[in-house]
Amino acid sequence: MTARLQANELQKKAIQERVKKTVSQYSEALRRRIGDAADFKEEFNAVFDGYVENLIPNEDIMEQL
Secondary structure, three states: OOOHHHHHHHHHHHHHHHHHHHHHHHHHHHHHHHHHHHHHHHHHHHHHOOOOOOOOHHHHHHOOO
């Protein structure tokens, strides 16, 4: 019985290490993607800052259409 428990513990540790490695890989990829998105946002804002106004057209103008 002790040998079986030891084998189970070793198997459990091996599985935990694989899960930890896989999660780490996904986390790293996600951090890169978030960084890329943040870089893009900064570049976009630098290029278009003040160019596009976020104003809603007046209702009376819309009614005339």
